[in-house]
Amino acid sequence: MLKHSKTGPLKVALLSVGPHNRAILEFFFAGAGRSLFKTVSIPEAEALIVDYDHVGAKDEWEQQSNTHKPGIVLSVHPVELSNTIWLPKPLTSKALTEAVGRVYALASAAEAAAAPAPVAAEPPPKREVVREEPVVSSSAPQQLFGGGSFPQPFGVSAKPARKLRSLVIDLSDEDDEDDSSLVAKPVAPEVAAEVEKVFDPAEANISMEEVARTVEPEVPPEVAEQRWRELCGDREDIDDPSDRRMDAIFFTPENYLLSNVLEAVRLARQSNQSVQLKLPGGGYALLMPDMSQAYCTLDTRADEFAMLCNNPVQTGQVALHIPSSTELLQLEEEARDHAGGILDLEAFIWVVSLLTAQGRLSRNVDVNKRIALKHWPNMTRLEQFPQVMRIAALWSQRPGTLFEIAKALDIPQRYVFSFYTAASTLNLFELDQTKLKSREKEKPQESRGLFARLLKRLLGGGKK
Amino acid sequence: MINRKIIFTGPVGAGKTTAIAAISDIKPITTDEYASDMTKSRKPQTTVAMDYGLIRLSDKERVHLYGTPGQERFDFMWDILTKGGIGLVLLLDNTRKDPFQDMRFYTNAFRDFIEKQQMVVGVTRMDLQHKPGLADYRQCLESLSLPSPIFEIDARSHKDVTMLIQALLFSLDPGVTN
Ligand SMILES: Nc1nc2c(ncn2[C@@H]2O[C@H](COP(=O)(O)OP(=O)(O)OP(=O)(O)O)[C@@H](O)[C@H]2O)c(=O)[nH]1
Ligand SMILES: [Mg+2]
Numbered sequence: 001m002l003k004h005s006k007t008g009p010l011k012v013a014l015l016s017v018g019p020h021n022r023a024i025l026e027f028f029f030a031g032a033g034r035s036l037f038k039t040v041s042i043p044e045a046e047a048l049i050v051d052y053d054h055v056g057a058k059d060e061w062e063q064q065s066n067t068h069k070p071g072i073v074l075s076v077h078p079v080e081l082s083n084t085i086w087l088p089k090p091l092t093s094k095a096l097t098e099a100v101g102r103v104y105a106l107a108s109a110a111e112a113a114a115a116p117a118p119v120a121a122e123p124p125p126k127r128e129v130v131r132e133e134p135v136v137s138s139s140a141p142q143q144l145f146g147g148g149s150f151p152q153p154f155g156v157s158a159k160p161a162r163k164l165r166s167l168v169i170d171l172s173d174e175d176d177e178d179d180s181s182l183v184a185k186p187v188a189p190e191v192a193a194e195v196e197k198v199f200d201p202a203e204a205n206i207s208m209e210e211v212a213r214t215v216e217p218e219v220p221p222e223v224a225e226q227r228w229r230e231l232c233g234d235r236e237d238i239d240d241p242s243d244r245r246m247d248a249i250f251f252t253p254e255n256y257l258l259s260n261v262l263e264a265v266r267l268a269r270q271s272n273q274s275v276q277l278k279l280p281g282g283g284y285a286l287l288m289p290d291m292s293q294a295y296c297t298l299d300t301r302a303d304e305f306a307m308l309c310n311n312p313v314q315t316g317q318v319a320l321h322i323p324s325s326t327e328l329l330q331l332e333e334e335a336r337d338h339a340g341g342i343l344d345l346e347a348f349i350w351v352v353s354l355l356t357a358q359g360r361l362s363r364n365v366d367v368n369k370r371i372a373l374k375h376w377p378n379m380t381r382l383e384q385f386p387q388v389m390r391i392a393a394l395w396s397q398r399p400g401t402l403f404e405i406a407k408a409l410d411i412p413q414r415y416v417f418s419f420y421t422a423a424s425t426l427n428l429f430e431l432d433q434t435k436l437k438s439r440e441k442e443k444p445q446e447s448r449g450l451f452a453r454l455l456k457r458l459l460g461g462g463k464k
Numbered sequence: 465m466i467n468r469k470i471i472f473t474g475p476v477g478a479g480k481t482t483a484i485a486a487i488s489d490i491k492p493i494t495t496d497e498y499a500s501d502m503t504k505s506r507k508p509q510t511t512v513a514m515d516y517g518l519i520r521l522s523d524k525e526r527v528h529l530y531g532t533p534g535q536e537r538f539d540f541m542w543d544i545l546t547k548g549g550i551g552l553v554l555l556l557d558n559t560r561k562d563p564f565q566d567m568r569f570y571t572n573a574f575r576d577f578i579e580k581q582q583m584v585v586g587v588t589r590m591d592l593q594h595k596p597g598l599a600d601y602r603q604c605l606e607s608l609s610l611p612s613p614i615f616e617i618d619a620r621s622h623k624d625v626t627m628l629i630q631a632l633l634f635s636l637d638p639g640v641t642n
Pocket of ligand 1: 474475476477478479480481482483531533588589590591592617618619620
């Protein structure tokens with residue numbers, strides 16, 4: 001690696017350079033090549049960089065040739081021009097680093113040839129060039145910006161990350177070290193001043209290649225809304241808890257399949273064995289506590305299943321069964337053959353609770369009691385309904401009654417009721433009143449718009 | 465220009481690079497070799513090899529995505545975090561020998577930032593290994609007094625990673641509407 005230590009970086013100006021290579025150069029100049037190159041305007045430059053594969057580049061170089069500044073020519077193919085050096089694409093850190101020394105060599109050769117008559121342009125000052133032993137010697141040129149050609153900028157797929165592993169201290173996989181040796185010293189903002197300045201790509205404002213993300217087909221709104229009605233009902237809000245319509249919002253869990261499901265889950269967990277729940281109509285659900293999975297022969301999104309959950313069951317219609325080991329092998333094989341019917345055990349309980357309650361509350365709920373969410377539901381594996389994330393977020397920060405949470409978020413009560421029923425069936429609420437505390441932090445008001453725009457972007461499936 | 469930042473951290477192979485790629489507008493870059501060029505002559509600890517991705521909201525607004533390298537200390541991140549850091553995404557690999565140790569390590573390393581801002585946790589590779597389960601992670605979070613959202617995710621899934629970010633944003637401000 002070449003490094004010139006005394007007189008600062010080589011001043012360069014960019015002529016025509018395609019956006020991809022421009023981004024690479026800018027990134028290199030801002031980071032690893034910071035001490036080697038500095039971009040300046042053409043008159044100030046000691047050397048000019050031109051992308052010979054870019055349209056108009058040849059003409060532009062021609063026009064500049066009367067300035068007699070040495071050129072760094074980037075091209076896929078070898079280019080031989082006087083007073084230039086050629087850098088093959090794709091660019092590498094090694095080639096860029098070495099380019100500095102080559103440009104100086106070029107300049108001094110030109111100087112010698114032109115002597116004693118002075119050249120028109122002032123020759124670049126002579127610099128001391130220090131040759132350093134490369135730490136990693138490799139015969140193949142080091143590919144800094146990715147193995148392939150365009151469009152593969154910055155070597156994502158080349159997986160260079162692995163290389164650094166030998167340099168960094170990592171958490172050990174193998175040894176049982178005691179905690180203290182692994183605990184990093186808590187760092188505080190005050191120490192930032194002493195910390196070495198780190199190259200921050202956010203400040204380099206580099207342009208990079210966009211990725212096209214395929215947009216997942218959206219569920220038609222009327223289909224989604226129909227499902228939300230199945231899950232959360234369509235009850236109007238009740239402003240006053242003493243309203244006589246309140247009676248209608250309660251249900252008795254013991255009358256529904258939900259209670260059998262919960263009993264089966266309890267049994268499965270306690271015995272640590274799979275339990276088969278035989279459903280009316282010949283279907284069944286297999287609860288597998290070991291894998292935290294459930295397999296149901298009925299589609300939990302089908303009307304049939306919704307009706308099964310939402311209508312009271314008679315005693316004797318549902319049966320629990322602990323399969324023998326041979327039965328279990330068969331049942332598990334069937335589950336594997338119908339993998340679409342396997343879901344997370346919590347997701348199964350969640351959807352059964354929702355379909356049972358349809359926005360109602362268990363008769364045992366005290367609507368005036370303040371409660372708080374202790375653990376978040378595993379949202380990525382659960383069926384979603386409107387506002388579910390906001391409800392979880394607020395309730396995990398602020399103890400409140402069902403009505404208070406709905407009011408604070410200004411959303412229909414049925415969504416809060418649904419969330420409560422499903423999440424409490426999963427035991428995610430804090431029951432100990434003495435442990436309730438507010439964890440609310442100051443809200444960054446000015447961020448609200450930005451957050452909303454970010455959400456919109458992400459939920460739009462990557463669309464702008 | 466408004467620059468806000470989301471940091472992805474976690475042990476080797478937890479899915480940081482993959483998760484950034486799942487939501488970034490640009491092909492993520494890795495600053496590894498820039499960093500190694502800079503620091504060959506220095507102590508290895510100063511090496512900073514970050515993943516970097518970007519979500520452009522408008523000409524004036526950007527959300528930058530950083531993936532931390534597997535280093536023992538993260539002091540250097542303060543420089544970046546203090547300028548617009550909005551939250552931390554901790555990814556844990558369920559197939560690691562002791563992911564709870566990882567959880568303790570990373571939550572401790574970023575504790576001040578988590579207290580000031582917000583953390584969400586994604587547990588990856590649960591498809592490869594079911595145990596420990598999410599309930600065990602919830603216990604661990606509780607023992608650390610951290611009520612953060614924690615989800616099972618596949619870092620390759622745009623939907624899963626998006627849901628983590630949603631939880632992060634709503635936790636920062638449940639009043640945000642979408
Ligand atoms: N099966 C499975 N593979 C996953 C999951 N999440 C990530 N991976 C894969 O795990 C591998 C490692 O992911 P990376 O994104 O490289 O992990 P990283 O955290 O960036 O790792 P380092 O950069 O080495 O610290 C990739 O091949 C991913 O595709 C998951 O949930 N399930
Ligand atoms: Mg990585």
